[in-house]
Amino acid sequence: MSTGHVEYASLNGTHIFKLIGEVRAQSCISLDKLLNKIEHQDGVVGAIVDLTQTSFIDSTVLGILAKLGLKLKQAHQIQAVMLSTNSDITTLANSMGLGQVFVILDYCGDPNVCTRALVDEHITHRNMLHTVLDAHKTLMKLNQSNQNMFEPLVKQLQKEKENLDSLSQQNV
Template sequence: MSTGKIQFAELDGTFILKFIGEIRLTLCSALDDTIDRIFSSSNFSSIVIDLTESRSVDSTTLGMLAKLSILSRQKVGLLPTLVTVHPDITRLLHSMGFDQVFNIVDSPLPCLDCLSDLPSQDQSEEVVRATVLEAHRILMGLNESNREAFQDLVNALERS
């Protein structure tokens, strides 16, 4: 069971996602639904992802974040902002090429009382497999290092 959660808020067209604890695959269905909700909003202007209280972020979650960045650039032509204060998470983001698709900053956001938890979702094995596959394909598209790192996983998921 995941020991993390994702909180969400919208303030005048700025969407905020706050990741707390260990963010894993089990939270990705709710994250994917929230990404869809964000980009179907008529007043979308920017997005901030706060990782200041995250202990770890798995590769499926990273793929969903890369998807979010791609959609943000397509919709408003802006890179989303990622806030991180932990050196290990910052290194991971840079190694995945996120400095090319996000504005990465180390200034924590003020605590927002308006954040609410994303709901948990039970998904079928097929839906989870499709989410994991999509996330890793997106990561592979960011750079050659990611392509090499995730090719075997993607091939295995495509075969199953």
């Protein structure tokens, strides 16, 4: 299980996401649902992703963040800002193409930002599968390297999703 979590705050149309500790796929379901709500909101003027207290971030989380950056650009014509002080995390984010959808800044600010922890959603195999699959599909859209790296995983996850969907249909 993840030892990290995501905190969130919003003020006057600016959305702030703070990732703390080792943030893994389990922390993404609530974040993914929140992003879907923000995409359809009016008055969104900015977004900040604070990675200054992030010690580890997995590819699913990076995919969800890519989704945030892409949706803000497409739906609101906004380029989000990513704050990072960990060179390993900054390098990883850039290698996955997040620099295409975020302005990535080296930031040493006040760690006591007014955010609240997102409540973890009820994690089921089905919603975890959906979140992981969607995150990796988003990463694949950013560049050819990601496409090549994650294509086998996405194909496997799609097969698993189809099997689950087939079982659900049989149980109806």
